[in-house]
Each structure stands twice: as structure tokens, then as C-alpha cells.
Amino acid sequence: MSRYILALDQGTTSSRAILFDHHGQPVASAQQEFRQILPRPGHVEHDPEDIWQSQLQTARQALARAQVEPQQVAAVGVTNQRETTVLWERDSGRPVAPAIVWQSRVSAPICEQLRRQGLEELFRRKTGLVLDPYFSGTKIKHLLDATPGLRERAARGEVLFGTVDTFLLWRLSGGRLHVTDPSNASRTLLFNIHTLEWDDELLRVLEVPRAMLPQVCPSSCVYGQCDPQWFGHPIPLAGCAGDQQAATFGQGCFSPGEAKNTYGTGCFMLMNTGTEPVASDHKLLTTVGWQLGDQTTYCLEGAVFVAGSVVQWLRDGLGLIESAAQVEQLARTVPDSGGVYLVPAFVGLGAPYWDPYARGLVIGLTRGTTAGHLARAALESIAFQSADLAEAMQRDSRIRLSSLKVDGGAAANDLLMQMQADLLGVPVRRPRVAETTSLGAAYLAGLAVGFWDSLDHLRRHWALDREFQPEMDPDTRKQRRARWHQAVKRCLGWESPES
Numbered sequence: 001m002s003r004y005i006l007a008l009d010q011g012t013t014s015s016r017a018i019l020f021d022h023h024g025q026p027v028a029s030a031q032q033e034f035r036q037i038l039p040r041p042g043h044v045e046h047d048p049e050d051i052w053q054s055q056l057q058t059a060r061q062a063l064a065r066a067q068v069e070p071q072q073v074a075a076v077g078v079t080n081q082r083e084t085t086v087l088w089e090r091d092s093g094r095p096v097a098p099a100i101v102w103q104s105r106v107s108a109p110i111c112e113q114l115r116r117q118g119l120e121e122l123f124r125r126k127t128g129l130v131l132d133p134y135f136s137g138t139k140i141k142h143l144l145d146a147t148p149g150l151r152e153r154a155a156r157g158e159v160l161f162g163t164v165d166t167f168l169l170w171r172l173s174g175g176r177l178h179v180t181d182p183s184n185a186s187r188t189l190l191f192n193i194h195t196l197e198w199d200d201e202l203l204r205v206l207e208v209p210r211a212m213l214p215q216v217c218p219s220s221c222v223y224g225q226c227d228p229q230w231f232g233h234p235i236p237l238a239g240c241a242g243d244q245q246a247a248t249f250g251q252g253c254f255s256p257g258e259a260k261n262t263y264g265t266g267c268f269m270l271m272n273t274g275t276e277p278v279a280s281d282h283k284l285l286t287t288v289g290w291q292l293g294d295q296t297t298y299c300l301e302g303a304v305f306v307a308g309s310v311v312q313w314l315r316d317g318l319g320l321i322e323s324a325a326q327v328e329q330l331a332r333t334v335p336d337s338g339g340v341y342l343v344p345a346f347v348g349l350g351a352p353y354w355d356p357y358a359r360g361l362v363i364g365l366t367r368g369t370t371a372g373h374l375a376r377a378a379l380e381s382i383a384f385q386s387a388d389l390a391e392a393m394q395r396d397s398r399i400r401l402s403s404l405k406v407d408g409g410a411a412a413n414d415l416l417m418q419m420q421a422d423l424l425g426v427p428v429r430r431p432r433v434a435e436t437t438s439l440g441a442a443y444l445a446g447l448a449v450g451f452w453d454s455l456d457h458l459r460r461h462w463a464l465d466r467e468f469q470p471e472m473d474p475d476t477r478k479q480r481r482a483r484w485h486q487a488v489k490r491c492l493g494w495e496s497p498e499s
């Protein structure tokens with residue numbers, strides 16, 4: 001009797017494996033950090049073998065900790081750091097280069113060149129993305145340009161491309177599967193989100209041979225089996241989605257208008273916009289959420305670059321607190337921010353501003369300003385930035401948000417969650433199961449093998465930890481958000497491209 005689903009969550013700094021039971025409850029987990037390779041400023045790499053080994057070991061550890069035999073596992077679901085690019089040899093399975101991590105700016109010159117050729121709009125229209133080194137396509141081009149003969153080998157089908165999901169599914173299946181799902185494909189700059197196919201025109205522009213690309217399959221479907229050498233028994237490989245989309249699914253945001261925000265180092269907000277892609281007028285990304293059968297669900301996505309990391313700055317940069325959790329206590333020493341606004345544009349600002357030249361700012365200081373006011377302003381900055389994203393999403397989708405589901409490390413902060421509800425004017429809902437990313441991957445895999453039978457069934461798993469109701473009156477909300485926007489305006493364009 002198969003009683004569990006194994007979720008593999010291959011993240012940027014660690015690999016994790018969580019075993020879920022039929023109620024969607026985690027029963028055992030394991031986690032392993034792995035090496036971050038920083039060859040030059042702004043370049044970030046992983047060794048694909050580190051990714052694989054850490055993922056395999058955590059999967060085995062989770063099974064061992066739960067004392068679960070592989071026969072008891074109904075399926076494996078994979079979720080992953082998105083956009084990170086791996087190239088490997090079809091015959092040997094050996095990577096031909098380090099994985100280029102999503103954070104890496106190594107392909108910035110390629111993006112610049114494409115922009116100069118006036119191609120930004122083409123990519124935007126077909127892929128829903130902006131021309132930024134973040135996404136896989138220009139990373140592939142960079143790798144193929146850098147090694148003589150590699151492009152020719154790729155064209156002959158000897159060298160394969162995959163995002164991390166694809167690489168893991170390849171390895172797990174013993175080299176039998178070269179597949180991905182539309183949520184991962186939609187982050188490559190090569191995938192047309194309207195036709196749901198690799199796009200020949202974009203492949204030509206980026207000089208990427210089609211022969212190296214994986215087959216795109218639904219996010220929930222039996223792709224194949226785990227090779228018995230890994231766990232001693234074959235297990236169906238049945239679910240796949242990029243981490244943010246998996247978290248949206250794990251939060252049960254199955255209907256248009258439902259949205260989640262993850263409060264980690266940065267924030268990622270995704271809103272389900274239904275079965276048609278919504279183009280953004282506010283510089284948000286349009287992306288595939290997931291594909292179930294032949295039905296594709298799209299999302300709008302926005303990111304806040306500095307969220308939880310502003311709290312790390314209070315701790316490590318200013319020494320105001322000793323642990324991230326202490327920020328709440330410090331912020332509660334004052335009833336409000338005393339007119340202080342902190343814009344943490346440490347690395348520029350993302351949507352809806354997209355200004356790489358903005359820099360951080362604290363304004364409204366008086367002789368009476370205390371560390372408590374700064375702590376409060378720092379937490380508010382996370383909520384203000386997220387409110388800006390939510391507003392942009394609502395305008396683009398013309399859907400009104402009725403509540404916001406939250407997760408991530410900083411969602412544990414009750415004061416921050418209350419601020420968020422106040423600034424959005426809708427309830428903020430925090431679930432009991434915090435592992436929403438893994439849960440989403442488990443759901444996708446479990447649906448494919450009949451372990452769970454419907455989205456309605458999964459919806460019933462979602463259990464509330466705490467709901468935060470908006471308490472701020474609408475006039476105050478309006479006035480405070482207007483003040484925040486004044487502060488943002490003052491920090492835009494502070495650095496210039498030349499400086």
C-alpha cells in the first residue's frame with residue numbers, strides 16, 4: 001500500500017526532501033546545503049554533481065528517518081530553483097560546465113546586445129518575461145558561445161540543456177527522461193507561453209539548437225520511473241514545477257484571483273490569473289503556473305529584491321538586533337514608525353519600478369528617532385513593497401484580491417503580517433504547513449497517480465494557522481502609502497550607469 005509522496009525541493013542554497021502523508025502533512029524531512037561558487041563578482045555557479053548528490057542523499061535520508069520503504073511511496077514530485085542552467089552530455093551524463101545560477105549576471109552583455117537590437121518587445125510578447133540575465137536563454141547562449149564546438153555538439157543532440165528539474169529527472173530516471181514542465185519552460189526566454197511550445201524565432205535569435213531542449217510535459221503526469229538503483233525499487237516520477245509556482249499550488253491558489261506571497265530573503269508574489277495569460281502594464285512577469293492535463297493556469301509574478309534581508313541588515317550591518325526574530329520585539333517598543341520611511345533599494349528596485357540605479361534611503365529622521373522606529377520602518381518597507389506588487393497585479397488582471405496567503409521565513413513575524421493586512425486592506429492568511437513549495441510538488445505528483453483525486457480534496461487540506469484582519473482605516477492607508485511613494489521617488493536613479 002503506497003501511503004506517501006516524496007517531494008524533492010532543490011533550492012538555491014540547499015536541497016531538501018520531505019515525505020508527505022495522505023493528509024498533506026510532512027512526516028519526515030532532510031536538508032543539505034551545498035557549495036556556492038562565486039568565480040567573479042556577480043557570477044554565481046553550482047556544481048551539478050553537488051546538486052545531484054545533495055538531492056539524492058536527502059531523499060534517502062527522509063525515507064530512512066520515516067522508516068518508509070520505497071514501495072510505500074506512491075510518487076516523487078520535483079520542485080526547483082528556477083532558471084538555473086545545466087548542460088550535460090547525453091551519452092555520459094556528465095555536465096559540460098558548471099550550472100549557471102539564476103542570480104548570475106554573466107549574460108548581462110548578451111541581454112544588452114539583444115536590447116540594442118530592439119528585441120525586448122518580441123521576448124516580452126512571446127515569453128511574458130523581461131530581457132534580463134536572470135532567465136535561462138541567455139545563459140545557454142553564453143555557454144554555447146564560450147566553448148568552441150559546443151553548439152555543433154548540441155545541434156547533433158550530444159549535449160543537452162535542462163533547468164534543474166530536467167537535470168534531476170534525467171538523473172533519477174537513469175538517463176531515460178529528458179523532460180520539463182511549462183512552469184519551468186516559461187522561465188527560459190525560449191518558450192512561447194501562448195502556443196506552449198519552444199519558439200523557433202526565439203531559438204534562432206539566441207542560437208540555441210532545438211535538439212538540446214527537453215520535451216515539455218504537463219506539471220502533473222507520470223513522466224517515467226525512478227531507476228531502481230537509487231532507492232532499491234522503481235517509484236513513479238510524476239510532478240514537476242518551479243519553486244514559486246509549486247508554492248502557489250501548495251497554498252491551494254487554484255482559482256483566478258487567489259495569490260500568495262513568500263517572505264524570504266526577497267519576496268515572490270504570484271497571482272493565479274486563470275487559463276489565459278495576462279500581459280502586464282506594470283512590468284510584472286507573465287508566467288505559466290502549472291499545467292494539469294491540457295489545462296494551463298497562468299500567473300502574474302512580481303518580486304521584491306530586498307525583504308527579509310533588510311532585517312539581516314539591521315542585524316549584521318547596524319548591529320541593532322542579534323537575531324532576525326528579535327526585530328519584532330524592537331519594533332514593538334514604539335507604537336508607529338514616527339514618520340520614518342526606509343526604502344531598502346540596496347540593489348535597485350524591482351517591479352513595478354524596475355530601477356537598477358535606485359539605492360537605499362532613510363527619510364523622516366528627527367532627534368527623537370530611535371532604533372525601534374528604524375526597525376518598524378524596516379518591517380513596513382517589506383509590507384509597502386509587497387502592497388505595491390499586489391496593487392500592480394490587481395490593476396493588470398482587473399481582479400480584486402480577496403485575501404493573501406503567506407509563507408516563507410519572515411511570515412512568522414506577526415507584526416509584519418498585521419502591517420501587511422493593514423496596508424493591503426484585505427486579510428492575510430498564514431497556513432499551518434509552512435512547507436508550501438514541497439507540498440505543491442507533492443500535490444502535483446499525487447494527483448498524477450491518483451493518490452489524491454481532485455483539487456477540491458487538496459483545498460480541504462489547507463489549514464489556517466492565523467489570519468490577520470486589516471485594522472487601519474482606509475484614509476490612513478491611503479495617506480501612508482502615498483508617503484511611501486514619495487520616499488521611493490526620492491531614491492530612484494541615485495546611481496548613474498557611469499558611476
Ligand code: ADP
Pocket residue numbers: 263264265266307308309310311312324325326327328408409410412413416
Ligand atoms: P530564503 O528561503 O530566501 O533563504 P527564508 O524563507 O528562510 O528565506 O527566510 C529567511 C529570511 O527571513 C531572512 O532574510 C531573515 O532575515 C528573515 N526573517 C526570519 N525570521 C524573521 C522574523 N521573525 N521577522 C522578520 N524577518 C525574519
